[in-house]
Amino acid sequence: MPAVTSRARTLAACAVPVAALLAAAVFAPLPFSLAQPGLTADVLGSKKGEPVITVSGAETRKTSGELRMTTIAATDPAADIGLDDVIDGWFRTDRAVMPRDAVYPVGDNPAEIERHNAAEMRKSQSTAVSAALGSLGRSPDGVEVELRLDDVGGPSAGLMxxxxxxxxxxxxxxxxxxxxxxxxxxTGTITAGGEVGPVGGVPLKTQAAKRDGASVFLVPAAECADARTELPKGLRLIPVKTLDGAVAALKALEHGGEVPAC
Structure with a gap:
């Protein structure tokens, strides 16, 4: 039997700790969250029997069609995400692997997360009202708008x-x-001046939109490339940078004008 060389003994000795490290990597929790398409909500519709948008001090129109804000649903911040989950997530189109601190920037305390998301939503609603009234040349002193969609957190519904x-x-x-x-x-954040900003998770939101019957998806222009990666068949992307630009694009879509494209 040939003698065992020094190199072979070294490799054999290293194999055990390397295997142990690989096994630990597979089962150890990693700082990621898994996200999937979340709920959508029609801001022109009702929630729990009450209109999502209520206006006082001005005459409103009866609308048709739907304007749906979109969300993603992420794993609980305390969930253990292992390497096998991450690898599986990379190869699925209906799931995404995201850094946990990008999904939960305030940590993993559920109460703190809920407070943060609620505050972000209130801010989003306030700036949306300012942007819309400013775009229409209406004064907030004469027109009061109330928005009801309390069980959805974060700032990404501002545009809608x-x-x-x-x-x-x-x-x-x-x-x-x-x-x-x-x-x-x-999807898209909005400033009081009507500027639309990026939000993240757009490929999953396009899937949620298509699932719930949308034929058109308004995407922040900065996220066009992301939106196209897993774009569902039959869903048309329209990039927007401002509220006025989004309004103009929708008018062009309806009346046969030139509609922006990613």
Whole structure:
């Protein structure tokens, strides 16, 4: 029998700790969350029997079609995500692996997360009202808007809230709806000045939109490339940078004008 060389003995000795490290990596929790398409909600519709958007101090229109805000659903912040979960997530189109601190920037305390998300939603709603009224030249002193969608957190519904307010108050400006009777979905933060910002998780949100009947998806222009990676068949992307730009794009879609594309 040939003598065991020094190199072979070294490799054999290293194999055990390497195998142990690989096994530990497979089963050890990792700082990631798994996300999937979440719920969508029509901001022109009702929630628990009450309109999502209520306007007082100004006449509102009866609208048709839907404007759906979109979300992602992530694993619990305390969930143990192992290497096998991460690998599985990379190869699935209906699931995404995201850094846990990107999904839960305030840590893993459920109460703190809930407070943070609620505060972000309230801020989003407030800026959406300011953006919509500013776009229409209406004064907040004369028009009061109340938004009801308390069980969805975060800032990413700002654009859709603002569009819903514009549609309720003015439509497309010629007697028609911004939606043209379609189901329009989208995502994006918004500033009081009407600027639309990126949100993350867009590929999953496009899947949620298609699942719930949308034919058009409004995406922050900065996230066009992300939105195209897993774009469901039959869902049209429209990039937007501002609220006024989103309104103009929807009008063009309805009346045969030039519609922006990713």
């Amino acid at each position: 809230f603002a569009l819903g307010i514009v549609d309720k108050l003015a439509g497309d400006g010629s007697g028609g709806d911004l939606t043209g009777g379609r189901t329009i979905a989208g």
